[in-house]
Amino acid sequence: MAEAKAIDGRSLIRRRAGLRLWLSAGWLGMLCIAALLAPWIAPKDPLAQDLFLGRMPPVWEMGAEPGYWLGTDSLGRDVLSRIIHGARIALMVALIAGTITCVIGATLGLLAGFLRGWVDLVISRLIDIWMAFPPVLFSILLIAVLGPGLWSIIIAIVVIDWTRFARVVRAEAMAQGAMDYVASARVAGRGRFGTMLREILPNVLPTIVVLLTLEMGIAVIVEAILSFVNLSISTDQPTWGGMISEGRASVHQAWWVLVFPLITLFLTVLSFSQLGEGLKDRFDPVLR
Amino acid sequence: MCGLHMEGLGPMQILRVLLLRLLTTAITLAGVAVIVFFVIRVVPGNPIAMMLPPGATDEDIARLSALYGLDKPIVTQFGIWLSGVVQGDFGTSITTRQPVLALVLGRLPATLELSIMALVMAMILGGVAALAGTRFRGGRTEGAIDVANGMALSVPDFLWGLVLILLFGVLVPIFHISGRVTPSLELPFVTDFYLFESLFRLRFDLWADIVAHMFMPALALAIPLAAIIGQLLKQSLKETMNLDYVTLSRTKGYGETRVILREALRNAALPTLTLVGVQFTFLIGGTVIIERLFSYEGLGNMAIDAVVNRDLPLIQGIVILFAVIFTGVNLIVDLLYTVLNPRLRHG
Numbered sequence: 001m002a003e004a005k006a007i008d009g010r011s012l013i014r015r016r017a018g019l020r021l022w023l024s025a026g027w028l029g030m031l032c033i034a035a036l037l038a039p040w041i042a043p044k045d046p047l048a049q050d051l052f053l054g055r056m057p058p059v060w061e062m063g064a065e066p067g068y069w070l071g072t073d074s075l076g077r078d079v080l081s082r083i084i085h086g087a088r089i090a091l092m093v094a095l096i097a098g099t100i101t102c103v104i105g106a107t108l109g110l111l112a113g114f115l116r117g118w119v120d121l122v123i124s125r126l127i128d129i130w131m132a133f134p135p136v137l138f139s140i141l142l143i144a145v146l147g148p149g150l151w152s153i154i155i156a157i158v159v160i161d162w163t164r165f166a167r168v169v170r171a172e173a174m175a176q177g178a179m180d181y182v183a184s185a186r187v188a189g190r191g192r193f194g195t196m197l198r199e200i201l202p203n204v205l206p207t208i209v210v211l212l213t214l215e216m217g218i219a220v221i222v223e224a225i226l227s228f229v230n231l232s233i234s235t236d237q238p239t240w241g242g243m244i245s246e247g248r249a250s251v252h253q254a255w256w257v258l259v260f261p262l263i264t265l266f267l268t269v270l271s272f273s274q275l276g277e278g279l280k281d282r283f284d285p286v287l288r
Numbered sequence: 289m290c291g292l293h294m295e296g297l298g299p300m301q302i303l304r305v306l307l308l309r310l311l312t313t314a315i316t317l318a319g320v321a322v323i324v325f326f327v328i329r330v331v332p333g334n335p336i337a338m339m340l341p342p343g344a345t346d347e348d349i350a351r352l353s354a355l356y357g358l359d360k361p362i363v364t365q366f367g368i369w370l371s372g373v374v375q376g377d378f379g380t381s382i383t384t385r386q387p388v389l390a391l392v393l394g395r396l397p398a399t400l401e402l403s404i405m406a407l408v409m410a411m412i413l414g415g416v417a418a419l420a421g422t423r424f425r426g427g428r429t430e431g432a433i434d435v436a437n438g439m440a441l442s443v444p445d446f447l448w449g450l451v452l453i454l455l456f457g458v459l460v461p462i463f464h465i466s467g468r469v470t471p472s473l474e475l476p477f478v479t480d481f482y483l484f485e486s487l488f489r490l491r492f493d494l495w496a497d498i499v500a501h502m503f504m505p506a507l508a509l510a511i512p513l514a515a516i517i518g519q520l521l522k523q524s525l526k527e528t529m530n531l532d533y534v535t536l537s538r539t540k541g542y543g544e545t546r547v548i549l550r551e552a553l554r555n556a557a558l559p560t561l562t563l564v565g566v567q568f569t570f571l572i573g574g575t576v577i578i579e580r581l582f583s584y585e586g587l588g589n590m591a592i593d594a595v596v597n598r599d600l601p602l603i604q605g606i607v608i609l610f611a612v613i614f615t616g617v618n619l620i621v622d623l624l625y626t627v628l629n630p631r632l633r634h635g
Contacts, residue, residue: 128312129319132611134573137591141603144595145330221444225577228446229592244450248581251458251465262450266443273442 021278024271031268035087042081043067046238050076055254071256073246079256082238083264089239090268092150093223094216097157101219102212104158105165110204112166113173114196123166130163139222143231153226157219164218165211172204206283210276217272224265240265309622313615320611321373321604325366328600356382356601369604378608379601383594388605392587396609397480398468399579399586402509403572405483405502409510410571411564414517421518422525422548433518440515445574449508449581456504464501466583473497505582509571516567517560524556531555558625565621569614 034041044067053076056065064071070079112123139156146152176182177200185199220240227241228248240261247258353359356379357368372379378388421433440448457465469475469482473494477485483502486495528534529552537551538544576588583589587606594602 125312125315125319128316129323131569132316132320132614133323133607134576134588134591134610134614136573136576137588137595137607137610140576140592140595141324141327141607144598145327217442218444221446225446228577229580248450248453251453255454255458258450259454262447262454266447266451269444269447270439270442274438277438277442 018278020274021282024274024278027267027271028275031087032091034084035091038085038088042078042084043069044078044081046077046081046085047236048077052076055250055257057254058256070260071254073243073257074250074254077238079243079260082243083240083261085238086240086243086261087264089150089237090220090223090265093153093157094219094272097154097219097222098212098216100154101158101161101215102165102208105162106169106204106208106211108162109166109169110173110196110201113170114177114200115192116174120170123170127163127166130160133160135160136225139226140229140231143226148231153223156226157222160222161215161218164215165208168207168211169204172207173200176200176203206279210280210283213272213276213279217269217276220265220268220272309619313619316615317608317611321370321608322366324604324607325369326362328603329362329365356380369601373608378605381594381599381602383597383599383602388601391590391602392605392609394480395585395587395590398482398584399572399575399588401481401483402502402506402575402579402584402586403568405506406509406571407513407568409506410513410517413510413514414521417514417518418521418525419548419553421522422529422552423545425526433522437515437518440511441519443512445508445512445571446577446581448511449505449578452504452508453581462500463503465504468498468501468585469494470497470501501582501584505575505578505584508578508581509574513564513567513571517564520560520563521556524559525552528552528556562621562625565617565624568621569617572610572613572617 050072053065053068053072054074056068056072056076057063058071058079059066059069061071068078068080070083072078073082108123112120138160142156142159143152146155173196182195182199185195190198223239224241224244227239228245230242230245243261244258244265247254247256247261251258350359357365360368369379376389378392380386381388381391384391417433417437421430424430453465456463464470475482475494476489476491479485482498483495486492486498525548529548534547534551537547542550575586576591578584579586579588580592587609591603591606593599594606
C-alpha cells in the first residue's frame, strides 16, 4: 500500500516537473522569437518620443491612446515595443555571459576537484576570496572600471559568477574521482587528462547544464540591476532594468511603466530557474 | 566555508584547527584588500578633478592629488594605505572629506539592523512553512507550501523588492517605500541603532515609524532565505520524524504537533543552522541593491554613491568592511556548530 502511494507520488512529481519544464521552455521560446523578430513585430519604434503622448495608460484604461497597447512612458515611448526590444539585450547577456561563465568556472572546478594538490589549493583560496566580496557591489565596481556597455556587463558577470560553477563542479569531480570506475580507467591505461575529460566530465555534465540554466536567469537579473543603477548599456538602448528604474521613479503617476517590464523580467527569471529545476529532476536517476 | 570536523579531538587539536581557520580568514581578507585596491585604481576618471569646481588649474589638481597621496606610484600608495589600515586609519573620503572609518561605522548600524530584521523574518517564515509542511505532510497543504517555496527561491530579492513596492507601496499603501525614518521626526538618538534604541527608550511611536520603513526592504531580503530555511528544515524534520525516539514519544500518546515541536525540531534544526550561515552572508550582500531600491540610508547605498563619485578611499573601506562581516559570520557559524553539536561536545 505504502509502496503504491510512493510510486503514485513519484509520477505526480514527474508530471508536475514536465508541466513546468514545458511552460518555462514555452515562455523562453516566445521571448527568443520576440527578440529575433523585434523590428518587425514591435508595433512602434521603441525610441520614438512624443511628448504629447507622455504617460498614456494601457488600452483598457480610461484615457488611453489606441495603438499603444501597454501605455507609454514619460517621454511618450511605447512600453510594449520597448519590452520586445529589451528582450534582445536580456537574452544576449543570458546566452553569452552564461556560456562563458560556465566554461571558465566548470573548467577551474574540474581541474581543482580532479587534480587536487596545489591546483586545488590555489583555486579554493580564490573561491574563498571571491565569496567574501558582496557580488552586487563588485559588479558595480567592475562596470565603473570597464565603462558601460554590453561587453562590460558580460565580463563583470563572468568575473563574479565563475565561482558558482567552480564550487559545485569541484565537489562533484572530487566525489566522482573517488569512485571505482575512475581507478579502473587509470588501470586500463588512460592518462590523467584523458580520465578527466572522458570519464569525469560526462558524469558531471548534467550538473553543469542545470547550473548553466540557472546562471542565465542570474545574468538577466544582473543586467537589470546594473541598468537600474544606470550603469548598463547606453540610455538609448531599451533595457528592462532601465525601464524598471524609470518606472520606480514614477510609480505613483504611471504604474504601467514599472509593472509590465517587471512582469516580463519576473517570468523570465522564473522560467530559467524552473527550467533548471525541471532538468535537475529529469537527470535525477531516483525520480526517473 | 568548511565546517570543523573534529570528532573525538582533544582541546589542543581543536585549538590548532581554530588557529588554521583564523589563518585562512586572514589570507582571504588580505586577498580582498589587494584586489579591491588595485581594481579601483584602474577606474578611469580623475577623482580629484571631480571634486574641484570647473575652471580649476592643473596646479590645483596636482596639489590636491599630492594631499591624498594619489601622485605616488601605486605600490607605494598600497603600502601607505595598508599601514594606515593596520592602525585603524582607512583614509579620508574624497567627496565628504571625513574619515572613512567614521563614515562607514556611522552607516553600519542601519545595514546591520536591516539584515538582522530580515534574518528574523526569514527564520519565522521559513520555520512556519517547514513546520506546517511537516505537520500536514503528504497533503495538499504541503504541495502548496512546496510551490510557494519554489517561487520564493527562484526569484531574487531585487525583484521581490519591486513586487512589494507595487503591493504595499502603491496598491495598498501601508508601508513607506523610501528612507529609514520620516525626515520631519525629531530623533533623540545617541547611537545609530535607531530600531533598538527606540525600543530601549520606549518611544514606540518612533519604533513604529522605523519598522514601517524597514518592513518591505527586510521582507524582500528575507523571502529567498525563508524558502531555503523552509526547504532544508522540512527535509530534516521529515527524516527525524522516522527516527526511533520520535516513534517512542508518539507511543507515549503525545499529539503530532507536540512531537514535531518538542522532539523533532531540536534535532532537525542543527543541519539547517550551518547552511543558514552562508546564506546569511548572501543576504547581507543583497542589502547593497535593496538599500538602493528603497533609498534606505545604509552602507550599500553609500557604496553605490561612492562608486558613482569615484570616491576611492570610501569604496575600499566599505568593501573591506563587507568582507570582514562575511568572513566573520562564517567563522561564528562554524564555532556555533561546534558548541551546539552534541556529538562534538561530548566527544
